[in-house]
Amino acid sequence: MIEARELTKRYGDKTVVDHLSFTVKPGEVTGFLGPNGAGKSTTMRMIIGLDAPTGGSVTVNGRSYAKHPAPLHEIGSLLEAKSVHPGRTAFNHLMALAHTHGISRGRVDEVIELAGLTSVAGKRVGAFSLGMGQRLGIASALLADPAIVMLDEPVNGLDPEGVLWVRNLLRSLADEGRAVMLSSHLMSETALIADHLVIIGRGRLLADTTVDDFVREAGGGGVKVSTTEAVRLRSLLAGPDVVVSSSAAEELVVSGRSAREIGAVAAEHGIALYELTPQAVSLEEAFMALTHDAVEYQSAPADTARKAA
Amino acid sequence: MTTDTLSAAPVRTTVRKVTALRVLRSEWAKFWSLRSSWITLGVSLLLLVALGAIASATYSPDVVADGGPPGGPGSGTQDAVSLALLGVTFASLAVGVLGVLLSAGEYSTGMIRSTLTAVPRRLPVLWSKAAVIGPVALVLSTVGALAAFQLGTLGLDGEKIALSLSDDGVLRSLAGAGVYLGLVAVFGVALGVLLRSSAGAIAVLVGVLLILPGLASLLPDSLYDNINPYFPSNAGSAVYALHESSDALSPGAGLAVFAGWVALTLAGAAYRLVRSDA
Numbered sequence: 203m204i205e206a207r208e209l210t211k212r213y214g215d216k217t218v219v220d221h222l223s224f225t226v227k228p229g230e231v232t233g234f235l236g237p238n239g240a241g242k243s244t245t246m247r248m249i250i251g252l253d254a255p256t257g258g259s260v261t262v263n264g265r266s267y268a269k270h271p272a273p274l275h276e277i278g279s280l281l282e283a284k285s286v287h288p289g290r291t292a293f294n295h296l297m298a299l300a301h302t303h304g305i306s307r308g309r310v311d312e313v314i315e316l317a318g319l320t321s322v323a324g325k326r327v328g329a330f331s332l333g334m335g336q337r338l339g340i341a342s343a344l345l346a347d348p349a350i351v352m353l354d355e356p357v358n359g360l361d362p363e364g365v366l367w368v369r370n371l372l373r374s375l376a377d378e379g380r381a382v383m384l385s386s387h388l389m390s391e392t393a394l395i396a397d398h399l400v401i402i403g404r405g406r407l408l409a410d411t412t413v414d415d416f417v418r419e420a421g422g423g424g425v426k427v428s429t430t431e432a433v434r435l436r437s438l439l440a441g442p443d444v445v446v447s448s449s450a451a452e453e454l455v456v457s458g459r460s461a462r463e464i465g466a467v468a469a470e471h472g473i474a475l476y477e478l479t480p481q482a483v484s485l486e487e488a489f490m491a492l493t494h495d496a497v498e499y500q501s502a503p504a505d506t507a508r509k510a511a
Numbered sequence: 512m513t514t515d516t517l518s519a520a521p522v523r524t525t526v527r528k529v530t531a532l533r534v535l536r537s538e539w540a541k542f543w544s545l546r547s548s549w550i551t552l553g554v555s556l557l558l559l560v561a562l563g564a565i566a567s568a569t570y571s572p573d574v575v576a577d578g579g580p581p582g583g584p585g586s587g588t589q590d591a592v593s594l595a596l597l598g599v600t601f602a603s604l605a606v607g608v609l610g611v612l613l614s615a616g617e618y619s620t621g622m623i624r625s626t627l628t629a630v631p632r633r634l635p636v637l638w639s640k641a642a643v644i645g646p647v648a649l650v651l652s653t654v655g656a657l658a659a660f661q662l663g664t665l666g667l668d669g670e671k672i673a674l675s676l677s678d679d680g681v682l683r684s685l686a687g688a689g690v691y692l693g694l695v696a697v698f699g700v701a702l703g704v705l706l707r708s709s710a711g712a713i714a715v716l717v718g719v720l721l722i723l724p725g726l727a728s729l730l731p732d733s734l735y736d737n738i739n740p741y742f743p744s745n746a747g748s749a750v751y752a753l754h755e756s757s758d759a760l761s762p763g764a765g766l767a768v769f770a771g772w773v774a775l776t777l778a779g780a781a782y783r784l785v786r787s788d789a
Contacts, residue, residue, distance in 0.1 A: 247789075252628065252788060252789040253788040273628070281624060284621045285621045287620045288620060289546055289547060291544070297540060298540050299625060301536045301537035301540055302533050302537045302630055303527055304533055305526055306524075309524045342625065346524065346526045
């Protein structure tokens with residue numbers, strides 16, 4: 203369990219993390235989302251004590267990270283993939299970390315195999331591709347059998363097969379009762395893995411919600427209905443929570459009723475429908491709408507805005 | 512690449528708490544698992560042995576007569592030990608760079624994040640790096656100094672200044688060179704952690720060991736004479752000088768002064784390591 207309370211980090215007069223409070227619970231995958239420069243990495247660095255908070259606190263399993271006798275057993279992390287010496291082999295890198303916690307050589311071999319690095323374990327890390335570096339980072343995160351796994355953009359540089367591997371791995375780690383936290387700036391990718399979402403922008407908490415709720419709210423675009431009997435259907439659907447709008451003579455956009463309900467009502471009254479489409483707002487659009495005001499590096503033309511978010 | 516292996520811990524792993532000894536073991540493994548460690552160590556040993564042996568082999572008493580009063584105190588002094596230890600200055604740079612690479616190298620590569628995540632208390636990392644490289648440099652340099660001297664005695668065979676290991680102060684001088692180089696390696700580690708940049712730390716190392724004494728000669732004579740012996744490299748060379756010269760410290764005092772400089776730098780490194788963000 204990670205608990206951040208009013209966590210704040212300032213560099214000079216620039217506030218990177220601003221009174222951020224959230225909890226990462228065991229048995230769940232928590233997606234930590236925000237545009238570039240939102241303060242995700244700084245927050246993660248504070249969790250494992252690389253950076254000291256300017257204000258507030260963050261605890262890992264009830265204590266600050268450095269106070270644990272075997273910190274890697276509490277939380278395994280992958281921050282930047284380049285947290286290795288390029289001249290050392292993958293095996294020697296992991297072994298050096300293992301020594302600090304009295305972890306056996308057998309376990310090192312095990313995580314190497316788990317991460318699919320067996321064939322390159324004796325190679326210098328400097329020759330690794332970005333994807334192999336990510337796998338090594340994940341291997342070192344899992345080395346000490348941690349209760350919490352925290353990964354900063356773990357699928358960066360991975361091929362589709364690797365992305366699937368990470369997704370399944372994180373799911374199984376959460377199912378084993380571990381707390382999993384992963385950061386990303388890609389909503390759609392995160393929604394596939396995460397249960398819970400913590401969304402930040404400019405260091406502030408924008409949303410602390412479940413993926414289901416976020417998807418439900420994002421999907422609140424109503425249902426598009428096409429029928430020749432638009433006026434009749436409109437009166438049949440009327441109700442206290444139902445809002446019906448019309449953009450064309452034979453078209454309705456209904457919110458407050460599901461497509462299923464609308465179809466049932468239409469069938470009951472013998473109204474022929476030509477179209478019945480839930481107007482899902484894409485997760486990415488919903489995420490961008492949420493973080494729009496908090497984007498640190500705004501890009502100018504409309505079609506590149508997607509990349510920036 | 513496997514996708515079917517999903518469980519992170521098929522077998523429960525034994526994880527023990529972080530202790531000073533385990534950190535030391537980790538730093539030991541880190542040191543020897545880099546090719547650069549072996550190369551730099553080899554270079555410093557080579558400089559130490561080869562320069563000493565060459566200086567002794569090419570020694571000619573006439574040249575010395577031109578250079579200064581033979582046998583007298585001061586910089587003109589040449590004896591079998593000072594010839595054999597001619598390479599110490601060069602070896603000290605190599606050994607110092609080795610120390611810098613061990614510590615600042617972690618900052619330039621990003622390895623420091625992994626290191627400090629495993630050991631968030633941080634200070635044991637600094638002590639362990641010093642405790643690995645100090646003794647390694649000390650032992651190898653002492654061996655190197657002995658080898659340089661022994662090779663040198665072949666070159667000096669029959670010369671007036673020839674000495675043997677059993678002569679007064681010879682062993683102390685050679686061991687002193689080892690101790691000095693061991694401390695220089697620790698100095699390099701401390702500079703690396705203090706400055707967090709290989710280039711910066713190496714520049715300071717060269718400046719302190721080679722350039723500072725020369726620059727100081729610009730000072731007024733009275734001041735210069737008083738502080739000159741206390742400069743790190745001058746105090747250090749007193750540690751391995753066979754004959755105590757009038758303008759230098761005694762070996763014991765030199766050792767204390769140089770160790771003091773190293774301790775001061777280590778303290779600064781420790782402060783920065785603990786106080787600033789990694």
